[in-house]
Amino acid sequence: MLKKLIIDFAFYLQTSKSYQARKHFYENLLNNNKYKYKKYLDIFMISLIFTSVAVLIREVKHPIHDYMFYFNSYVISIIFFIEYLFRFWIYSSISKTIVDRAEHDSFLSRDINLFKAFKKIIKVKLSYIFSITAIIDLLAVMPFFHELRLLRLFILFRVFKLFRYANSFQTLASVLASKKFEFFTLAIFASVVIFVSSVLIYVMEANNPNSPINTMFEAFYWSIVTISTVGYGDVVPITYEGRIVALVVIIAGIAVLAFTTSLVVSAFTEKIDEIKEIKTVEDITKLKSFYLICGYEKLAQDVAKKLQKHGNSIIVLDTDAQRIATAKSDCLTALLYDPGEMQSYKKLNINLEKQVKAVLCLREDDVANVYTALTVRSLSKEIHILSLLMENSNRRKLEYAGINKLVYPQELIGLITKELVGQPVAFEVIHELRSETSNVNITEILISQRISEIYSIVGELGNKNFRVVLLGVYKKNRGHFYFNALESTLLETGDFLLVIGYKVFIKEFEQHLHTRVNNE
Amino acid sequence: MSDTTALLFGFNNYSIEILKNVENQYDNVKIYSLHEEDTKIDNYTIGHFDLSDNWQKMEDDINIEKSVAFCVLEETAENVFLVISLRSTYEDLSIIAVASHKEDANKLLMAGANKVIPLVETTADIITNMLENPISNDVLHEILYEESALKIAQIKIGKESHFKDEELSSIDWSHYNGIIVLSVMHKDMKSEFIYSSKAKHHVIQEEDVLVVVGYEKDIQEFEKRIGSHRYVSWNNWSW
CATH class of the missing domain: 3.40.50.720 (NAD(P)-binding Rossmann-like Domain)
Structure with a gap:
């Protein structure tokens, strides 16, 4: 009975247009970078993150208002938790998994095995829960339990959420991910050097009472500071042997740094075209x-x-x-x-x-x-x-x-030649009108509703005062051109005036049509 | 000897289209090709030439002053050489050439062509007009190229015309219903738009050409009323 209810409900959700539309909307809003409203959500979430960090910084040395404290601990946390739940929901479709399993088993004339369906659902949902981004999302909710002071530091995990909302971070991550193997090799090399040098420096220095390196942690700290070429100078080897180890670590450090830099640069060089293409496509989408x-x-x-x-x-x-x-x-x-x-x-x-x-x-x-x-x-x-x-x-x-x-350019040349040999002056005049470089132009002016309300007939236009020739009126609704339209010709919205004149005069004439409208 | 002759140099899609459009306007059409394998098209026998030919002989068959040469060789360098050869032989021959670009067009003009059609620029202009000004493009296309009632015509001011010695701006064109005067061309100047400051103070003289748009019957009426006639000759006219 319960099994049947679950399957029926899954089928209902799968076929429900409103449910699917809603789910699709949230999918777009949270994950689709091309969705026009996503940017508003991103901006909102980024603002919450910065507000949260600002409050954390402020409260270190200054008391903050209670409402700010509650807003930071509860409101923002609840918003983030709701977002976490939405992401959990849209990550995979439970109803679809059940429906697929039901159809699969029915097709093979078997009993519907919901256990397998649930196993798959749990597996997929767990893969979401344990994904890095989901863990960050969850840790960002932790400041809700503000009584535990340590958990308040989890506010900083909110900053990591920025990766979700800023596309450039995602681009950076994808660029670096393209050199995963190289970075892994480098990390292994650096780890081996750090481990060996930490042990060596400890062995060489720990027994010397004047040496600042007395514990394995200090040795490890010194190794990292040296290999990264930072070299604070607070912990330094004093024995002859220890300094030889330091020389080796310094040289290895230079190699690691150079290798890292070249890796990042080459990753960007290889991906730069792809990054530019993504940016171009985004720009085109906005046109x-x-x-x-x-x-x-x-x-x-x-x-x-x-x-x-x-x-x-x-x-x-x-x-x-x-x-x-x-x-x-x-x-x-x-x-x-x-x-x-x-x-x-x-x-x-x-x-x-x-x-x-x-x-x-x-x-x-x-x-x-x-x-x-x-x-x-x-x-x-x-x-x-x-x-x-x-x-x-x-x-x-x-x-x-x-x-x-x-x-067909050849045909155009034929037609042009015909006119050219028959009526060269007339041809030249028309050619000039069409040419982009000429001062005298033919222009189409649309009669908008506002213009047609003021100028009801051609005679009222006053084009001659602007040294503009009115070649005719094109009536769009009739698809007909009325050459040299009579002064009494009615002007209707959607008509086009074909006018010939100097560009500057045509512009003035157009302005006159609109200005008169404005003045009225 | 034929009165008017069209000389087509080059046998390709351009010359075929030109032939289609101008064959009715000339008493005689001659086609020349650089390639021996081109022999005939429709009723025309294709003559052959090479660029080293001496064109002096052509004078015996045609009236050079009443002929127009269309140079449409595919290779620009060959086309330039052909134009310069023809011009060096015949000063009075009207030469129209097709060039792919404006840079080539300048060379052809320097070589002596009267008019050059830069193919890319002209086609690009037409495509832009088709897209940006579809209505005016259609209207102008109809006026120029289609067999429509609306025509563009060149009216030459005759001795008896009552417009003679009148200032262009003083004429009330609205008396001539159905006609729009677009521009005027003095025999020594380029065509000027009717409302340009130069045209405004221009005193109409014999031989001036008015470019008008109108329906055929209105143009005829206009010709009668002003005592002028349509001007159709292209020869010896250059830009």
């Missing part, structure tokens, strides 16, 4: 909108420059290390990721539809562009994809891959 350029060849370089001038953020993905280096030297955020691989986008951890304005497949290779476009399209049906087309015979393949806009 609100950007263009994703796949492939950084000549054309892409020019496009990136122009889009940057418009104030856009650009992210470059490429498989070629040299091109990525070029992108970085052009002050762009670039990653050595294959834009055709699904894994790259998973690593980036971005919302394609919300964050990416458009994906630009600008490799000078149709095969690579099709592959990238298909990968992106499989991730999002809505995202706008623009691609370069190198061979006209591949046009259909690229269209089939779901690319929204194809740019």
Whole structure:
């Protein structure tokens, strides 16, 4: 009966959407560095830790208020204990283990063995309890028992909790962990030297009444102080033999120090790219909108420059290390990721539809562009994809891959030449309007709700006073462009004015539209 | 002898696209390739040349003053050499060349090309416009390249035009419904935006060119009313 109740309850929890959603929320809040609210919890916990240490320091020589004492001993401890329990809860799923066992046994037509399930649950939970971070968490709760004065020193364990909340500590730990074997070898070497030198110095010095080294502890203390090259000078060998031992320990100390330094430096050198990549991905995740350029060849370089001038953020993905280096030297955020691989986008951890304005497949290779476009399209049906087309015979393949806009430079050259030979002056005028370097520009001005409330018709805009030509009005809801719109044309929210003029005058005209709104 | 001739140097995707777009505008089209294996495309026989050729003979078949040469060799150095060869032989030939970058474009201009299209910069401009200003890009594309009712035209001020000797800023353009005047080009100057300070005090003279946008029938009406005609010749015009 109890067994059935336990299994039913486990199934209920596993299928309960609200329970799973809650658990998922706490998992994100406590463990997912990419979760946007985690940083607030981290800041809160770090503040508690520093408050706690500040109180400890203060109370050494000054009396503290009772409320501060209770806050430090009880409130903070209880908060930390609650956090400990949450971490214990989310570390593994009890209900999932029971459900898995039930399904496994049912599938094999056996009696459901809950004992095995509980054994596994206990094993996993114990592995959490005995993990270093969990032990630190638990010790940080100890000041709750403040009557035991010694336990109050456990406040300092709260400082170790900082490792949990500051990413840079975790990075440092992971960097050092990459040289685990080397550090272990060094530790063995240092331990052997310390042990041998402690014994030797004790043997050489302990029987001399003038020597400060009289106990094994003093010998051990001297060894550590000497091998670390600190050398306080409070305990020194006075016998001839003892000084020879000191010489050996000093040389060994220099070797240990040099080896340690080189280990740390090489660990950082090896990991620096990885650390930078993690930081870059974190920065990308925070971006609100950007263009994703796949492939950084000549054309892409020019496009990136122009889009940057418009104030856009650009992210470059490429498989070629040299091109990525070029992108970085052009002050762009670039990653050595294959834009055709699904894994790259998973690593980036971005919302394609919300964050990416458009994906630009600008490799000078149709095969690579099709592959990238298909990968992106499989991730999002809505995202706008623009691609370069190198061979006209591949046009259909690229269209089939779901690319929204194809740019075939050869075709552009054909069209440009046609206009150039037919109407050179007109062509030049339009070319100037499109060019980034020209002073005269064509600009789209959005009619916001506020503007449309003040300027109901085209005639009220007053563009001529600002030496701005109104080429026409684009009605977005009808998808139609009204060239040289009549003065009586109604302006609606969401319309676009296409204006031509000097950049500075267009800016003034735009300001005028907004200022008038403000004045009203 | 043919009146107008398009000379296409280089046989590749660029020349094929240029051919598609300009073949109807010229009485005669000649294609030249550096490679012997290129022999024919559609109805055109491909001629062959090498860079050491003396182009003097070409004068016998075509009217140089009414011809335009399109230099689209894939190798920039070869293209520059071709342009300089043509210019050294024919001072009056109009030469349009395609360059991959702006740096190459400068060399081609120095070699004597009248107009150079820098491929990367031009394509990048178009892509940026497509993304950042999609509406204006579509409108300009339609005006320039598509067979739409909206057109851009160059109107040359004739002897009889009643705009002659008038100051540009004194003309009330709103009388000419359906027409937007974008710029004016004096025969000695670059095109100037209609509202620029230079254009403002410019006195319209014979041979000046107005660049206007409008529907075909409105442009025709405008031509009639101002007593000027459309200007379509490109020859001997350089930037």
